[in-house]
Amino acid sequence: MVENERIIQVNIEEEMKSSYIDYSMSVIVSRALPDVRDGLKPVHRRVLYGMYELGVLSNRPYKKSARIVGEVLGKYHPHGDSSVYDTMVRMAQDWSMRYTLVDGQGNFGSIDGDSPAAMRYTEARLRKIAEEMLSDIEKDTVDFQLNFDDSLQEPTVLPTRIPNLLINGASGIAVGMATNMPPHNLKDAIDAIVACIDQPDISIDEIIKYIKAPDFPTGGIIYGYDGVKEAYHTGRGKIVLRGKANMEEIDGRTCIIVTEIPYQVNKAEMIKKTADLVNEKKIDGISDIRDESDRDGLRVVFVLKRDAIPNVVLNHLYKYTPLQSTFSVNNIALVNGRPMLVNIKELIQHFIDFRHSVIMRRARYELDQAEKKAHILEGLLKVISTKDDLDRAIDLIRNSKNVDEAKASLMTAFELSEIQAKAILELRLQRLTGLEREKIKEDYDALMKTIAYLKEVLENRELQMKIIKDELLEIKEKYGDDRKTTIDYSGGDLSIEDMIADEEVVITISHAGYIKRTSLSEYRTQSRGGVGQKGVATRDEDFVEHIFMATNHNYLLLFTEAGRCFWLKVYEIPEGGKTSKGRAIQNLINLPPDDKVLAYINVDNLSDQEYLDKHYITLVTKKGVIKKTTLEAYSRPRANGINAITIREGDQLLEASLSDGNSEIIIAVKSGKAIRFHENTVRPMGRNAAGVKAVTLADESDEVVGMVCVSDPNRDILVVSENGYGKRTSIDEYRITNRGAKGVKTINITEKTGKLVAIKDVTNDDDLIIINKKGVAIRFSVADLRVMGRNTQGVKLINLKNGDMIASVCRVPRSEEEPSEPNDETSTSESTSESAE
Numbered sequence: 001m002v003e004n005e006r007i008i009q010v011n012i013e014e015e016m017k018s019s020y021i022d023y024s025m026s027v028i029v030s031r032a033l034p035d036v037r038d039g040l041k042p043v044h045r046r047v048l049y050g051m052y053e054l055g056v057l058s059n060r061p062y063k064k065s066a067r068i069v070g071e072v073l074g075k076y077h078p079h080g081d082s083s084v085y086d087t088m089v090r091m092a093q094d095w096s097m098r099y100t101l102v103d104g105q106g107n108f109g110s111i112d113g114d115s116p117a118a119m120r121y122t123e124a125r126l127r128k129i130a131e132e133m134l135s136d137i138e139k140d141t142v143d144f145q146l147n148f149d150d151s152l153q154e155p156t157v158l159p160t161r162i163p164n165l166l167i168n169g170a171s172g173i174a175v176g177m178a179t180n181m182p183p184h185n186l187k188d189a190i191d192a193i194v195a196c197i198d199q200p201d202i203s204i205d206e207i208i209k210y211i212k213a214p215d216f217p218t219g220g221i222i223y224g225y226d227g228v229k230e231a232y233h234t235g236r237g238k239i240v241l242r243g244k245a246n247m248e249e250i251d252g253r254t255c256i257i258v259t260e261i262p263y264q265v266n267k268a269e270m271i272k273k274t275a276d277l278v279n280e281k282k283i284d285g286i287s288d289i290r291d292e293s294d295r296d297g298l299r300v301v302f303v304l305k306r307d308a309i310p311n312v313v314l315n316h317l318y319k320y321t322p323l324q325s326t327f328s329v330n331n332i333a334l335v336n337g338r339p340m341l342v343n344i345k346e347l348i349q350h351f352i353d354f355r356h357s358v359i360m361r362r363a364r365y366e367l368d369q370a371e372k373k374a375h376i377l378e379g380l381l382k383v384i385s386t387k388d389d390l391d392r393a394i395d396l397i398r399n400s401k402n403v404d405e406a407k408a409s410l411m412t413a414f415e416l417s418e419i420q421a422k423a424i425l426e427l428r429l430q431r432l433t434g435l436e437r438e439k440i441k442e443d444y445d446a447l448m449k450t451i452a453y454l455k456e457v458l459e460n461r462e463l464q465m466k467i468i469k470d471e472l473l474e475i476k477e478k479y480g481d482d483r484k485t486t487i488d489y490s491g492g493d494l495s496i497e498d499m500i501a502d503e504e505v506v507i508t509i510s511h512a513g514y515i516k517r518t519s520l521s522e523y524r525t526q527s528r529g530g531v532g533q534k535g536v537a538t539r540d541e542d543f544v545e546h547i548f549m550a551t552n553h554n555y556l557l558l559f560t561e562a563g564r565c566f567w568l569k570v571y572e573i574p575e576g577g578k579t580s581k582g583r584a585i586q587n588l589i590n591l592p593p594d595d596k597v598l599a600y601i602n603v604d605n606l607s608d609q610e611y612l613d614k615h616y617i618t619l620v621t622k623k624g625v626i627k628k629t630t631l632e633a634y635s636r637p638r639a640n641g642i643n644a645i646t647i648r649e650g651d652q653l654l655e656a657s658l659s660d661g662n663s664e665i666i667i668a669v670k671s672g673k674a675i676r677f678h679e680n681t682v683r684p685m686g687r688n689a690a691g692v693k694a695v696t697l698a699d700e701s702d703e704v705v706g707m708v709c710v711s712d713p714n715r716d717i718l719v720v721s722e723n724g725y726g727k728r729t730s731i732d733e734y735r736i737t738n739r740g741a742k743g744v745k746t747i748n749i750t751e752k753t754g755k756l757v758a759i760k761d762v763t764n765d766d767d768l769i770i771i772n773k774k775g776v777a778i779r780f781s782v783a784d785l786r787v788m789g790r791n792t793q794g795v796k797l798i799n800l801k802n803g804d805m806i807a808s809v810c811r812v813p814r815s816e817e818e819p820s821e822p823n824d825e826t827s828t829s830e831s832t833s834e835s836a837e
Contacts, residue, residue, distance in 0.1 A: 024175035028339055032174035034181070036333040036342065037354040038133065038158040039165025041172065043087045046076040048101065049155055051126050052134045062105050062123035069119050078148045081119070088124060089116045097168050098183035098217045099479065101130035111218070111261075111298070112268035129479050133160040140365040141358045159358045162475055163189050163351050165333065169214075177339060179332040182214035182231075182239065182263075187480040190472045196348045197465050204233050204345050211344065212487060213239075214327070218298075219260035219484040220244055223324070228487075231329035232344040243323040244486070247310050253287075254310055256302040256317070260484075262325040267293070270322045271300060277320055285313040309501045355468045360458065367454040370447055372419075377444040379420025380427065384437050389414070393424065500571045502553040507573065508582065509546040509600060511771070511810065516582030517550075517573040547812060550602050557634060558589065559599040559619070559656040565644035566591070567637040570602075590640050599656035606635040616659050616684060619644060620667060620694055620707040623651040626739070627691030628682040631658070646690040655707040663709040666734060668719060668746055668759035670705050671698040675743030676734040679709065693740045706759035715761045716787060719747050720770065720797065722805045723754035727794030728762065728785045748793040758809035766811050770798050773807045782811075 034041050040048070050072035056063045069084045077084055090096050092104030095111045106122035109115060116122065141159035146152070169183040192211035196202055213228045222228060223240040231237030241262035248255050261267055271291055277283045285308030290301040304313055318324040331342050335350060342350070383393045396413060400406035403425065410421040430436060457463055505517040550556070552571040559565055566589040574583045585597055605611045612632035619627045627645050634642070645653060657663075659679055668674040675695045682692065697703065708717070710731060717734065720726035727747060734744060747756060762768070764783040771777045778798050788794070798806070 028174045029334065029337060032172035033179055033332060033334050033339055034165055034170040035157055036165060036335045036350045038160045039168060039170060040158065043077055043083060045158055046072050046154065047084060047088050048130055048133060050076060056125040058103065058126050058128040058131060060125060062125050065119040065122045065124050068124060075152055076147050076154050085119045092124060095218050098215060099129055099167050099186060101127055103127045113266045129162060132162050132475060133158045133164060135159065135161055136362050139362045141361045161471055163193060166347065177332055178330060180328055180330045182327055182329055183216060184211060185215035185483050187476055188212060190476040193348050193352060193472060194469050197352060197469055204343060207344055208232055215483050216263035216485045218263050220262045222485055222487045225489045235331040235341040235343045237329045239327040239329060241325050241327055242318060245314055254304045256310060256314055258300040259298055261298065263327060265322045265325055274321045283316045283320060312501050356464060359464055359467055363454050363457045367451060370451045370454065374444065374447045374451060376420060376423045377440060377447065379416045379423055380440055381444060382414045382416065383424050384432065390432065500552050502551050504549055504551055505570065507548055507550050508544050510544055510582065513585045513597065514582035515573055515585050516576035516580060517570060518576060544812060546600055548602055555603040555606050557601040557603055558597045559644055559653060560595045561598050561652040562595045563643060563645040563647040563653045564641040565634060566641040598653060601656060601658045614660060616661055618657045618659055618709060619653060620655050620704060621647065621651045622654050622703040624693060624695040624697050624704050625691040626682055626694035627689060628684050629687055630684050633687045643688055646688055648690060654704055657707065657709040659709045663711045665707060665709055666717060667695050667707045668705050668756055669695060669697060669702055670755045671702045672745060672747050672749035672756050673743040674734060674746035674759065675741055676736050677739045678736065681739045696740060696742045705756050708759060708761040710761050715763055718760045718762045719756060720758045720806060720809045721747060721753040721755060722757045723752065724796055724798040724800045724806055725753040725794045726797045727788050727792060729790050730787055733790040745791050748791055750793060753793050757806050760809065760811045762811055769810045769812060770806060771808045772800060772804050774804055
């Protein structure tokens with residue numbers, strides 16, 4: 001150890017903590033965060049001030065960028081030259097800055113991420129708007145500090161006339177914090193500032209009327225407004241940005257033309273990512289991508305395939321590519337040297353306070369300079385006001401031995417200060433002419449008015465605020481332009497529904513609970529007498545029980561025997577060809593293992609309030625309880641379903657039907673009776689209600705076997721008994737009774753026929769499928785059954801052997817594709833069935 005030196009023990013934990021805090025504060029204050037007053041980080045401020053000092057103004061010739069970088073590097077910013085050059089380059093890029101501060105000449109990069117040319121090749125100068133940020137800097141409007149080597153002074157902040165932090169935003173990553181402030185339109189920003197000056201207690205919601213939303217240099221669309229409002233109120237929020245696109249026909253092909261992209265999106269990277277997604281088949285419908293951008297503007301062309309739906313493809317682009325991006329607002333800026341999160345009103349108020357400070361300091365400086373000049377003019381006027389005084393002063397100067405004696409003589413003779421006497425000695429002879437003497441008097445009078453005005457400025461706050469407003473409105477007039485970014489107030493989160501065409505599909509549900517959707521185009525029309533096509537393939541002893549048309553954006557309501565209701569959007573149902581089997585319903589919804597789906601209802605719309613109010617869901621249980629609920633009660637889906645009806649012990653849900661409130665309800669019971677009453681006798685009630693009595697059962701063993709809601713008087717009622725007998729009866733045969741009655745006989749129940757098992761409403765266009773408990777099914781046309789009276793036992797529909805019984809009866813639309821020859825493939829297992837009687 002060197003003599004007279006000693007080792008000091010230091011706790012490494014404390015040393016690390018202290019050093020890290022020093023480092024982090026240096027990054028926060030001196031590198032990464034903008035000042036709330038001028039919106040600049042130190043390097044930006046030094047570049048602008050260095051160019052100002054170098055005289056590279058907007059009306060002067062360009063200077064080499066290397067010359068400017070050297071000036072800033074050598075005088076104010078002793079860091080890497082790339083940091084200074086990169087800063088200057090960004091301030092010259094019109095896709096990075098809403099209002100560029102540097103006028104660059106040469107290659108300053110591109111929106112594709114191309115690097116700028118080396119600084120020895122490019123040239124730059126200040127833009128006119130940047131000079132407004134440096135205006136009055138020589139009038140003691142801001143504080144100065146020593147530079148890195150204490151050889152020069154540099155400003156701590158620029159006395160900006162423009163609200164730079166508002167109009168150009170800022171971004172930066174410090175230690176433990178980051179900032180990301182969006183740019184705004186100059187006109188909007190100044191209107192908002194003026195409104196805050198006029199109404200100091202203005203609310204943020206009122207401010208938003210003036211500064212509606214950020215305005216990005218690359219244009220685009222702000223999709224949805226909630227994020228903007230949150231950002232303005234709290235200082236944080238997420239703004240969804242979309243590129244601007246339109247459809248054009250080019251050479252007979254529909255094309256999506258993108259003319260604006262979201263802020264900070266690299267165009268070349270966006271195109272590459274889109275091309276990769278197209279190649280990976282994650283985005284369908286695009287056959288070619290062309291970048292036709294030039295110096296006149298951005299233009300990216302997505303050529304679509306002939307069968308593509310433009311809106312669907314565009315929504316896929318928004319969903320999966322940077323054509324839609326999120327700008328996360330985080331308004332952290334340095335306020336009095338400390339990082340703070342500021343909302344829009346605080347940001348504006350800090351700028352107003354700063355401008356007020358600048359104007360006050362400028363007024364004091366100008367007053368001081370005016371008073372000094374007035375003091376000199378007062379001395380001149382004392383000497384030159386009359387010819388005698390002037391002659392006397394000239395004699396005193398002529399007869400003096402030296403300057404000091406002349407100065408002393410003048411001070412004594414005319415009661416002048418040393419400054420005034422020195423000014424008289426330095427007076428040029430030409431100013432002693434009559435005209436010059438008059439001009440000095442005029443200058444003095446004008447100066448006294450200026451002094452009076454400046455004193456009033458310093459004393460009158462209203463006048464101070466008026467000056468701030470007038471200067472801002474002048475800036476608005478000189479540099480204001482129209483918004484580039486439009487606002488889509490109705491926008492919101494992009495749902496998967498936006499990416500699926502709302503085309504017609506056929507939904508098929510099998511008896512065993514397998515479901516699928518098939519494009520309607522697969523069911524091509526055939527001429528009468530054709531042999532048909534292969535129908536729907538099913539599992540062994542399974543068949544299609546429900547088949548109906550819907551569109552992809554429809555809802556499917558599923559009701560279970562436990563009284564639960566589940567939702568499926570039609571597009572969520574797996575797609576399959578005509579011959580595919582589909583997927584089990586319990587794989588699509590959270591269905592408990594001890595429950596099963598009994599009824600399906602296709603609903604057009606769950607968001608149209610008028611549609612919801614005019615439609616009802618009618619439910620009936622095995623024990624004869626009925627309940628009607630407005631469709632609106634089912635309009636808020638939940639993943640685990642909702643309670644559709646409270647089921648009493650020993651009961652279970654049997655049927656569900658959608659009605660318009662004007663239908664007639666017919667309910668059949670096992671003992672062979674049926675009741676017909678008008679739907680309006682059942683009042684609407686809540687989802688959790690248990691319902692009211694629909695029919696009086698004959699005894700404890702009796703139960704409801706089915707319900708039909710009929711609004712078409714031309715439909716007939718078909719009933720089937722457990723021993724295979726059935727009949728078709730006109731609906732007029734059933735007289736209307738009161739709800740809750742026992743009903744009338746619908747089939748003559750005997751030991752031969754067995755109990756009633758099913759009731760359906762049918763027409764000649766329907767087919768009937770009957771399945772016995774052994775799994776044998778027969779399918780035949782309802783048109784083959786004649787209409788007969790109510791009080792008959794009907795005809796035999798299926799031959800049952802060895803005590804077999806009917807298990808299920810299903811009405812299905814007649815299939816045009818069913819083969820007419822017995823050897824052709826069919827969609828059911830009826831090849832093993834017996835023929836109808």
